[in-house]
Amino acid sequence: MLVNSSLDRGERIRRLAGFVKALKEEGIIDFDIKWFKHRLKLQKYVFLARRYNFDLGYVFSLYIHGPYSPELADDYYVLSKENVPPIPVVLDKNFVFLIKRKSEWWLELAATIVLVKERYPGISEEEMKLLVKNSKPFATNEEIDEIIKELRAKKAID
Secondary structure: OOOOOOOOHHHHHHHHHHHHHHHHHOOOOOOOOOOHHHHHHHHHHHHHHHHHOOOOOOOOEEEOOEEEOHHHHHHHHHHHHOOOOOOOOOOOHHHHHHHOOOOHHHHHHHHHHHHHHHHOOOOOHHHHHHHHHHHOOOOOHHHHHHHHHHHHHOOOOO
C-alpha cells in the first residue's frame, strides 16, 4: 500500500509527532507505544482526523478493530524510538469534541462507520448499518444509531 506522496516520510512523521503532541495537550491521550489500546486509539484518531482537514495520506483498510494503516503503525514506532521534532498541529474543535473521552469500542465503531460511508458514498443508511453490523456483530443497533447521529452532528459524515 502506498501513502499520499504529497508529504515525504520525514515531514509526515514530524506532522504525526505534532498530532500526538496536540492530542496530549488537549487531554485526549498521552500516547505510549507499549499499550495496545493507545496504538488502536491513535489509528482511529488519525483516520477520523482526515474528516477535519488533517490528512497525513495514510491508506487505511478495514481490519479486525476497524480501519488500520500499517504505514501509520511503522511511523508511530519510529516516534517511539527517535526524538522527532514535531510540526505544530491545531486540532479542529469538532474533532476534539467528537473523540474526547471516547472508548476504544466507540472509536472502532465510529471509524468503521466513516470508512463504510467513504467507500460507498451513495449507500443508504440501512445498507450502511447492515455492513457495519456484519463487520462488528457485537455492536447493537442502538450503539450504531447513536454513533451515526454523533458523527453527523460533528460533521464527520453527511
